[in-house]
Amino acid sequence: MTASPGRIDGIGASIHIEALTKNYESFKAVDNISLAVAPGEFVTLLGSSGSGKTTTLMAVAGFVAPTSGTIRIGDRDISRLPPEKRGLGVVFQSYALFPHYDVFENIAFPLRLRRLPEADIRAKVARALELVDLGPLAKRRIAALSGGQQQRVALARAIVFSPPVLLMDEPLGALDRKLREQLQSEIKRIQRDIGATVLYVTHDQEEALSMSDRLAIMRHGRIAQIGAPDDVYARPASPFAARFLGESNFVPVRFLGRDGDMTIVETEGATPQRVQAVAGPAGICEGAIIGMIRPEAIRIDPADGARVPATVERCEYLGPTVRLTLTTDFGPLTARLSRTDCPQEIASGTAVIVGWDAKDMILFPRDEAEDEPRW
């Protein structure tokens, strides 16, 4: 400890949330959530407002008393401890910095409460300031900082006392897009450097996709799906998850039969098209079903896979990508092509053949698809 007072010790402990429930009268804000975060892992709770993500985070931080369930950090049960006895690092959306202290004193706050020797405090604060790249601003007043700088101070203050776990509640929500992206990669770098376990809350899907080791999509106080960002994106467990993370097309289809791992379906409409698809996690469904296709999986005139006739309604150039709005016999489709695949604008009204790989259409029972995500 005294050997390297300036170091920020490894702050990665595990988090175990077991059967956590929080009721507000009859409303279940958090409904029986279980979640394990490994040491050094970055897990994001992603959801719209009212999904229970912040309530879950605040229950871990100690500001929300759980109705039932346990929360452990390492092997320590903290479920019934007041926040100050939990010793976790918390970063708030509003930064929650102390305006009556300067930058240095804000970061030194947790160390002074712990009655560390002055030399240790100086060394640790200096190291934390360096980590968030704010070294020269130690004596600044908080009011004289930009939003991005304030969030860095908040981060430094939350990690300076080497908490076992870092909790972040929409920390970048108040910043503009460019700054947000810059701070995303900076938070990731710091997290890797110090090996921090992070539980992160956001409603921004890009943020969740780019930062997380795993993300949990939350809905109605429950985890709708959890997994690595790529897996959740590629294999959504429900139409809700598909809609929530990225864009998606939904095509109503009828079950025809099976072919090995594949399911054969035909599109609805005046001229049904036979296509192959893969079953979603609910298994092979034979009732009313719907196929989900990501816009970037749709190609123009593909050599193999599904091929369906369509008419171009709109063709929009969005920098690196091109968005095609198509009408087909079975309803609208949105396609997202790379610019190289669609070098020229396609006039609206042009008839084209579009298609996709069989593995890119995922089948779900249709009643689930009516379950709109709540924004």
Added chain:
Amino acid sequence: MSLRLLARPLLGAIVFAVCAYLVIPTLIVVPISFTQTDYISFPPEGFSLQWYETFLGAGPWRNATLNSFLVAAISALLATVVGTSAALGLHRLPRALARLAIWIVLLPMVVPSIIMAVALYGAFASLDLIGTRIGLILAHALLTLPFVVINVSAVMQKMDWRMVDAARSLGASPNKAFWKVTLPSILPGVIAGLVFAFLTSFDEVVVALFVTGIDSVTLPVQMWNGIRFEISPAVAAASTMLLLLSIFALAAYGAARRVGRSAPEGMNA
């Protein structure tokens, strides 16, 4: 065209007239206080500092002034402690209950002071508090409580309460979080409340007339007596001194507000 050219001087004249109307009756005490006559006269005759001597020298005027300072200071401190606690408590109440409670707290400001005076007279008489300094301090603390609650509540509404959560997460007990974070954040409101409470107590006359006795006379009561029984220019000297005090207090209040405003606005979570 010519109307437009006239507009600015006209506006200036009206503003000047309104300001004069507001200020001159107040300022008229200043020349009167220097009169040589031993009755109030305007315009003053001659020039003399004798009434300042009467006011500041040993005697009923100085006693009343010191008594006023003592009563105002203690009652304002009392109101500030109770009022700040009340504002903090009100903030935690459920919204509907808080709305009801704030009306009760603000009642002393709404009820006409003569009614407060009669009511307090009745209550204090049965408690043997009439004519005592303690009685007057309690009465003034009650009267000035709303000013503290209003000022502190206003600052609390703009405060980011996540700061208190942040302090807790960083290791502060609820008690430490209050002293290190909550109180410094609401301090501008607390100071403003204190200044208002002090000034209100210092020039309160109606309740003081009912509640004070011979040896706990305050400055406003002494002035009232002075004008009724003596028409003494010492009243003008006292008024001039009070005017100076008010100007200083207002300046202090403005400074406190400016310090409060320089803090960053809290964002809503």
